[in-house]
Structure formats: structure tokens, C-alpha cells
Amino acid sequence: MEYFPAPLEKLTEQFARLPGIGGKSAQRLAFFVLGLPQEEAEEFANAILDAKRNVTTCPVCQNFTAGGLCPVCASPKRDGSVVCVVASPRDVAAIERSREYNGHYHVLHGVISPMNHVGPDDIAVKPLVERVAKGDVKEVIMATNPDTEGEATAMYIARLLKPFDVKVTRLAYGIPVGGHLEFTDEATLMRALEGRREL
Amino acid sequence: MEYFPAPLEKLTEQFARLPGIGGKSAQRLAFFVLGLPQEEAEEFANAILDAKRNVTTCPVCQNFTAGGLCPVCASPKRDGSVVCVVASPRDVAAIERSREYNGHYHVLHGVISPMNHVGPDDIAVKPLVERVAKGDVKEVIMATNPDTEGEATAMYIARLLKPFDVKVTRLAYGIPVGGHLEFTDEATLMRALEGRREL
Numbered sequence: 001m002e003y004f005p006a007p008l009e010k011l012t013e014q015f016a017r018l019p020g021i022g023g024k025s026a027q028r029l030a031f032f033v034l035g036l037p038q039e040e041a042e043e044f045a046n047a048i049l050d051a052k053r054n055v056t057t058c059p060v061c062q063n064f065t066a067g068g069l070c071p072v073c074a075s076p077k078r079d080g081s082v083v084c085v086v087a088s089p090r091d092v093a094a095i096e097r098s099r100e101y102n103g104h105y106h107v108l109h110g111v112i113s114p115m116n117h118v119g120p121d122d123i124a125v126k127p128l129v130e131r132v133a134k135g136d137v138k139e140v141i142m143a144t145n146p147d148t149e150g151e152a153t154a155m156y157i158a159r160l161l162k163p164f165d166v167k168v169t170r171l172a173y174g175i176p177v178g179g180h181l182e183f184t185d186e187a188t189l190m191r192a193l194e195g196r197r198e199l
Numbered sequence: 200m201e202y203f204p205a206p207l208e209k210l211t212e213q214f215a216r217l218p219g220i221g222g223k224s225a226q227r228l229a230f231f232v233l234g235l236p237q238e239e240a241e242e243f244a245n246a247i248l249d250a251k252r253n254v255t256t257c258p259v260c261q262n263f264t265a266g267g268l269c270p271v272c273a274s275p276k277r278d279g280s281v282v283c284v285v286a287s288p289r290d291v292a293a294i295e296r297s298r299e300y301n302g303h304y305h306v307l308h309g310v311i312s313p314m315n316h317v318g319p320d321d322i323a324v325k326p327l328v329e330r331v332a333k334g335d336v337k338e339v340i341m342a343t344n345p346d347t348e349g350e351a352t353a354m355y356i357a358r359l360l361k362p363f364d365v366k367v368t369r370l371a372y373g374i375p376v377g378g379h380l381e382f383t384d385e386a387t388l389m390r391a392l393e394g395r396r397e398l
Binding site: 003004005006007008010011013014018019020021025027028029030031032033034036038041042043044045046047048049050051052053054055064065066071088089090092093096 | 212242263
């Protein structure tokens with residue numbers, strides 16, 4: 001790859017660092033950006049700097065916000081007695097899209113993962129405990145992913161919240177809507193059977 | 200997508216404009232960049248600006264260069280009497296990787312494509328003709344892609360160069376090394392038969 005000028009190689013390297021972007025894609029993206037009009041390339045660069053500069057985390061729920069409280073925490077229409085604990089702001093967006101949930105959130109920004117050297121102090125567990133300790137929260141819904149790390153994180157936090165007068169629940173497991181029984185793994189089917197409800 | 204602060208949405212949009220990056224991937228990339236340390240995010244933004252600022256095209260062959268002549272045109276070891284015409288700087292890199300070619304290049308920066316409103320004046324055809332008109336070039340190898348547009352562009356340029364005392368050749372068609380006859384399309388097989396050589 002010595003056939004391109006250094007600034008182009010550098011840009012390619014920057015793209016190659018992004019998750020899911022391999023060497024060939026990175027090169028294609030770098031060429032694309034190089035082919036953009038000057039203003040549009042500047043817009044791209046500024047969008048990066050702008051996001052870094054102006055996106056902060058909500059002091060209450062730790063979700064991303066453009067300064068101050070996040071829209072959910074600031075809304076008088078939302079029920080602050082229920083807190084849904086998620087791993088990432090993207091999970092907040094997913095739940096909001098369902099339009100079913102009217103409570104607040106707490107974003108952990110990660111899950112406990114000893115394999116990746118992520119401990120409880122590396123994610124936003126402490127602010128959650130402090131929030132619950134204040135006594136306004138009646139229910140905490142653990143909505144971390146249903147994988148090993150998400151489970152372990154949910155269990156760990158549930159244990160931490162034991163001393164407080166708060167109900168801790170977990171999202172239901174089961175077959176996804178629109179899914180096929182035939183292609184559903186055994187663990188999920190087992191959980192779906194366990195969690196069966198009367199019609 | 201109203202659940203993320205505006206600067207984050209904007210960054211996501213910028214990523215979504217890139218070729219091959221859908222909405223979900225764009226979001227993932229934006230989150231990744233937001234999670235980078237400040238210096239690294241700045242490095243990324245600067246790489247974009249830097250590439251736009253410092254990458255120019257070689258005045259002779261139109262390939263990308265970091266100012267002045269490109270390394271190939273500047274090298275005294277390369278044979279300037281042979282010019283390989285390609286559609287993009289990436290094709291130059293591909294040919295250079297084969298370590299078989301010792302001539303010069305000419306980068307068209309596109310191919311003629313009436314469907315996409317790209318005419319001969321939108322790509323670097325004129326600088327090529329001027330280069331050949333000077334009389335130092337003995338052979339022009341048309342190395343555009345073997346698809347409809349690449350073919351048409353090669354034909355068009357070959358006709359333009361007719362008046363000059365220059366040999367115009369085209370890359371050989373045939374079965375790719377390591378390929379399977381069984382899975383080779385008829386057009387390629389036909390060309391491979393046509394171009395057969397004595398052993």
C-alpha cells in the first residue's frame with residue numbers, strides 16, 4: 001500500500017480502525033471522502049469534532065444528551081418511579097421505538113465483562129445505586145442483553161439493589177414475534193416454555 | 200431517531216452518506232467515534248481535512264500524489280514510453296502490486312457512462328491525448344475494467360488516439376488464475392478460447 005500519498009494512507013488507516021470496516025472498505029471510504037467537495041469533507045470532519053464537543057451524558061440517567069438533562073429525564077410526562085437499566089444509548093432508542101415504555105432509563109455504558117477487563121467500576125453502576133438510594137424509584141427493570149455478560153451484569157446489579165426497598169425485574173425471555181419455532185435455539189424455547197402464560 | 204442529541208444524529212448522517220454504510224452501521228460508527236478519546240477523534244477529523252488539503256493529482260498521469268509529480272512519474276527507473284490507462288488510483292495500486300509493470304500510468308478518474316451522465320469531458324481523457332500528442336509515448340495499454348463501460352471507454356480512447364503514431368493495446372481476457380472452468384461464464388470462456396496461445 002505504498003502507492004498512495006501519505007495523507008490518503010492515513011485517512012484509510014483511520015477508517016480501518018472503525019468496527020466492521022476492513023482494509024478494502026476503508027480504502028473505498030477514504031477515496032470517497034477525498035472525492036467529496038471541500039465543504040462536504042469539512043462538514044464531515046466538523047461533525048466528528050462537534051459530536052465530541054457537544055454530546056454529554058445526562059447527569060441523572062447517563063444517556064447521551066446535548067447538555068443538561070436528557071429529554072426523557074426532563075419530561076414531566078414520564079414516570080420517574082420506574083427505571084429501565086440498559087447497556088447502551090442505542091438500547092434506549094430501541095425501547096423508545098416500541099412506544100410502550102413511559103418510565104425513565106439508566107444507561108450503564110457497557111456491561112461487566114472480566115474477559116475484556118470491564119469491572120463494575122468501569123460502567124455506570126454507582127450512579128444507579130445512588131439514584132435508587134434516594135428512595136423515589138419503585139421498580140428497576142434490568143434490560144441488559146440476554147447473553148452471558150448481560151445476564152451477569154443484571155444479576156450483579158440486582159444483588160446490589162437488594163438492601164433497598166425496590167422491585168427488580170428482568171425483561172421476559174421467549175420466542176421473538178415473527179420468529180420460527182423451527183429455527184429457535186433450545187435455550188430460548190426452554191425459557192419460552194418456562195414463561196408460558198394462560199390465554 | 201429523535202432519541203439522540205442532534206450532534207450525534209448529524210454524525211450518524213455523515214457516516215450514512217458513505218458508500219456501503221447503512222443506517223444501523225452508521226449509528227454504530229458514530230457511537231464508536233463518540234467513544235474515542237478526544238485526541239483520537241481529533242486525529243480522525245484532521246485526517247479528513249489533511250487528505251483533502253494535501254492530496255493532489257499528478258500533473259502528468261493524474262494519479263493521486265502528495266504534491267508535485269507522483270512517485271511513478273518522478274522515478275527515473277520507469278519506462279515513460281509505455282502508458283497504462285486505468286479508471287482509478289486503486290487500479291494503479293493493483294497493478295503495482297503485481298510487480299510486473301515498469302511503465303507509466305494515466306488515471307482517468309472514472310469511465311464514460313451515459314447512464315450516470317459521465318461524458319469524455321468529465322474524466323481525464325484530454326490530458327491523455329495531449330500526453331500522447333507530444334510523441335514520447337510508444338504504447339498505450341487500455342486497462343479499464345472488462346465491463347460495458349470500461350469497454351466503451353477503452354474503445355472511445357483507442358479511436359481518439361488513432362491519428363497518433365502509437366500502439367494501443369488492451370489487457371488480455373481469459374480465465375482468472377486459480378479460477379474454475381466450471382464456474383466461468385460463457386463470455387469469459389469464449390474470450391479465453393479466442394485468445395488461446397501455443398504452449
